Amino acid sequence: MPAMLRTSPPARPWWERPGLDAPHGRLRVAGHDLAPIAAAIGTPCFVYDLDRVVENAERFAAALRGTGIPFRLRFALKANPFPDLLAVLRGIAAPGRPGAVGIDACSPGEVKHALTHGWLPDEISFTGTNLSGRDLDVLLAAGPIRLNLDAVSQVERVGLRAPGRAIGLRVNPGAGAGYHEGLAYAGERPTKFGIWPDRIDDAVTAARRNGLTITSLHFHAGSGWLADGLGAFETALVRAVEIARRLLNAGCPIDELNVGGGLGVPARAEEQAVPLDAYAALLARHVGPLGITVACEPGDYLVKDSAVLLGEVVTVEGRGGTTFVGLDLGWNVNCMYFIYRYAQEIVPVIAPDAARTSTVTVAGNINEAGDVFAQHYPMAPVAEGDLVAILNAGGYEQAMQSTHCLRPPAAAVFLRRAETPVR
Numbered sequence: 027m028p029a030m031l032r033t034s035p036p037a038r039p040w041w042e043r044p045g046l047d048a049p050h051g052r053l054r055v056a057g058h059d060l061a062p063i064a065a066a067i068g069t070p071c072f073v074y075d076l077d078r079v080v081e082n083a084e085r086f087a088a089a090l091r092g093t094g095i096p097f098r099l100r101f102a103l104k105a106n107p108f109p110d111l112l113a114v115l116r117g118i119a120a121p122g123r124p125g126a127v128g129i130d131a132c133s134p135g136e137v138k139h140a141l142t143h144g145w146l147p148d149e150i151s152f153t154g155t156n157l158s159g160r161d162l163d164v165l166l167a168a169g170p171i172r173l174n175l176d177a178v179s180q181v182e183r184v185g186l187r188a189p190g191r192a193i194g195l196r197v198n199p200g201a202g203a204g205y206h207e208g209l210a211y212a213g214e215r216p217t218k219f220g221i222w223p224d225r226i227d228d229a230v231t232a233a234r235r236n237g238l239t240i241t242s243l244h245f246h247a248g249s250g251w252l253a254d255g256l257g258a259f260e261t262a263l264v265r266a267v268e269i270a271r272r273l274l275n276a277g278c279p280i281d282e283l284n285v286g287g288g289l290g291v292p293a294r295a296e297e298q299a300v301p302l303d304a305y306a307a308l309l310a311r312h313v314g315p316l317g318i319t320v321a322c323e324p325g326d327y328l329v330k331d332s333a334v335l336l337g338e339v340v341t342v343e344g345r346g347g348t349t350f351v352g353l354d355l356g357w358n359v360n361c362m363y364f365i366y367r368y369a370q371e372i373v374p375v376i377a378p379d380a381a382r383t384s385t386v387t388v389a390g391n392i393n394e395a396g397d398v399f400a401q402h403y404p405m406a407p408v409a410e411g412d413l414v415a416i417l418n419a420g421g422y423e424q425a426m427q428s429t430h431c432l433r434p435p436a437a438a439v440f441l442r443r444a445e446t447p448v449r
């Protein structure tokens with residue numbers, strides 16, 4: 027019998043998803059071929075698929091809605107404050123309508139920015155750190171925003187300025203979660219965030235003395251945690267719920283437990299995203315019995331995979347046994363590895379799913395040895411002049427750009443998918 031010729035479909039790259047694909051060996055964002063975009067605009071350049079932001083927000087909200095518990099979804103503005111993206115988030119639903127996404131702000135500037143871009147004060151939750159008196163003056167003038175205070179001394183100072191106001195407490199529940207230990211913002215290792223459990227009574231006393239009412243409790247376990255971090259998040263959640271119960275029993279009319287953000291976005295085939303239904307089920311199981319609203323304030327989860335960052339390969343050279351691939355951008359444009367040690371996935375724009383036959387260090391154009399994006403990195407072979415895309419570039423990259431070494435920030439293009447209905 028003649029051998030059957032069977033052509034099984036080629037394995038899809040792990041990162042392919044609606045809005046990011048390479049149907050003819052050419053990488054596309056939101057259905058737009060990236061090579062002509064780079065030719066027209068130059069590199070480095072962020073290219074966004076705004077519909078991905080909507081998908082992410084709607085998926086997140088749907089998981090919470092499925093549990094039946096009351097919830098609020100807010101976007102951590104620090105991840106991406108750019109007007110095109112905010113307009114799309116705001117466009118999901120008008121203030122007060124089901125599905126409307128609120129804002130988590132962390133500075134007076136972010137509160138003003140949210141108000142300017144169409145959010146109402148009562149859709150904004152503020153959780154900052156090391157606030158000056160000047161910061162407090164601006165925040166207290168901003169209207170009925172939720173104000174989570176993260177130090178006993180802040181409670182005292184707000185009490186002096188605005189007796190009678192409603193406040194929230196940001197606590198460190200004594201457990202945290204993160205992409206790695208350094209990204210756990212709570213836990214036994216002291217971090218600069220939150221009131222520790224042994225100071226909560228002091229915070230309540232300070233609030234009472236100053237006529238403040240504690241109506242919300244907040245914690246943020248840390249950032250970038252993935253499926254294997256859900257257990258650590260649950261530990262932090264359980265402890266926060268115990269604190270909320272303590273406060274309720276002490277007569278504080280807590281109506282919201284804010285569980286922060288922190289859900290990470292996979293950057294490698296072997297990384298697994300947090301299963302949203304399991305996350306939502308944890309919230310329902312632990313917060314549900316309190317009969318209060320659960321608030322979530324993800325940043326990266328909503329925007330990280332909505333963009334790629336385009337760069338040009340300007341160097342391919344061996345040095346001491348290591349092949350360095352140099353790009354025309356540096357950590358001033360993408361500090362995700364430099365600062366946070368987040369893994370970066372870097373693919374050629376032409377033939378992005380080519381076999382990864384090289385092991386390289388991908389480095390930037392800033393005069394610092396640490397200005398690298400990936401080390402010991404299995405990558406498809408590239409040559410000088412090639413275009414590459416750094417995936418997952420929508421969160422904390424454009425937002426954190428600097429002009430260090432007088433390297434200019436990257437350009438940005440915000441795209442909708444061709445088939446997007448007008449909202």
Ligand SMILES: Cc1ncc(COP(=O)(O)O)c(C=O)c1O
Nearest residue numbers: 102246249287288289324325326
């Ligand atoms: C208080 C607070 N909430 C929310 C976030 C958003 O975190 P992520 O972007 O990891 O979801 C952060 C990030 O640092 C934060 O500090």
